[in-house]
Amino acid sequence: MSKFTTYLIIGGLGVIIYLTFRLWNDPLAQYPGPFIAKFSNLWMCYHTWSCDLPERVLELHQQYGPVIRVGPNNLDFDGKAAIPKIYKAGRSMPKSDFYQGFTAIQPNLFGTQDEDLHALRRRQMAHSFSAASLKDMENIFDGHIAILLQRLDKFAESGEAFDLKEAISFFTYDMIGELAFGTNFESQKAADPENLPPIPDHVLLACMIGIMSGLLPYSKAVVAWLPFSWSRRLINGRNKLRKQAMACVDAAMSKEDGSKNLLTHLIQARDPDTGASLTKANISSEAFGFLVAGAHTTSSTLTLLFFHLFHNPQVLKKLVDELDSELPLLRETGVPYTMSLLEKNLPYEMACVRENFRMSPVFTMSLPRVVTETQGLDIDGFHVPSKTSVAITNHAIHHNPKIWGNSHDVFNPERWMGKDSRDYATLLMPFGIGHRSCIGRNIAMINILKVTSTLLKNYEFELLNREESLEILHGGVAEKRGPLMCTVKMRY
Secondary structure, eight states: OOHHHHHHHHHHHHHHHHHHHHHHTOTTTTSOOOGGGGTOSHHHHHHHHTTOHHHHHHHHHHHHOSEEEEETTEEEEOSTTHHHHHHSSGGGSOBOGGGGGGOSSSOOTTTOOOHHHHHHHHHHHHTTTSHHHHHHTHHHHHHHHHHHHHHHHHHHHHTOOEEHHHHHHHHHHHHHHHHHHSOOOOHHHHOOGGGSOOHHHHHHHHHHHHHTGGGTTHHHHHHHHOOOHHHHHHHHHHHHHHHHHHHHHHHHHHOOSOOOOHHHHHHHOBOTTTOOBOOHHHHHHHHHHHHHHHHHHHHHHHHHHHHHHHTOHHHHHHHHHHHHHHOOOHHHHOOOOOHHHHHHHOHHHHHHHHHHHHHSOSBOSOOOEEOOOTTOEEETTEEEOTTOEEEEOHHHHTTOHHHHOTTTTSOOGGGGSSTTHHHHHTTOOBTBOGGGSOTTHHHHHHHHHHHHHHHHHHEEEEESOTTOOOOEEEESEEEESSOOEEEEEEOO
């Protein structure tokens, strides 16, 4: 018998022994799911790479019920009773090692597992992201919307078809550049998609590394040296974002013009206990988070909202009627719509926004937490052993027919206008939920409400392909596959 054959037999016996041990000593054996998930995270990794993990998780819930197993130590829930147990338990349910995949410089507000660090950063940054602070910077949003309107005017005059998804992406990228860094990236002016940051590549890479967190830190090193074009693309995308964030920090720290933006607030922040300022690496890591989270999620949300509105003409008409009754034409007043006006007088628009959050959530990556109680924890009637990673997938709970009925696949804003809307609102998690929820939700809502109101009040859009079905790429942060091609004309 050759040495190779001997090693092969020994290796095979080792695998058999390992699998047998897992089956006989499996604390999660009672929970259904893909067979391979009993032994490996490869099922999650494969479907993350295929950009369809949330859809597969939804299918498993429809097949097996409210709790499924998606990895050797990973459970996913889709019931409303699981939300407070997982996401409103504070420090007793910390973030899992999954989030280590998102660290490109140092752990930042989103990715850190250190609860003390998170609490400190949250205190240092909360004022900058408050509604009051953002109101003082509302002119930044309005300035970039004005540039978007200029582009739409040109398309209306020429009758040229254009990609609304791309136009919105240019707008959100420029807006976050000035709001966060005091820098105008001028992507609306250049109108070149090559100038858009490779955020989807970074998020996809982070999710895949995070899912295989048991291999950290080796997995990061291995991925960096893989000879495949796809791995090089993802690594290069992350490196490009890192360099851009650090360049923005260098530029901001060298300025002495007294300008106010999210980054200058962070530079000036101090530890309330020691008075120490943040290091350059600290600031750069948060700047990286601004760049990643601030633009792509909002542009994807707006694109999906417009897709649903354009494919539901009765809903669109009702929304436009509300806008006509409450808002003046910009061409008559020249005054941008303020957030105080939009938030107070447009209930149907808010219903459409919420239904879009439910129907097509953008933040579809799993947000796992770890059970730390030594005796385990009961979640939605199921006992979960200590050290198990648990999560709720937005896409699954937002399409649970036991909550939303058989119309869960129908875009119906009316569900947010009835008596159940208050209860429904507790089930929406577009910005996460609990003490680790997204600090930038106010920025996102300002963009969504301002852009939707301004565009639909002043323009009429016509889809080039009304028969197009919606395909979504779920690469951690979801986005519509392909362009949203339209023509546009001025309404008045």
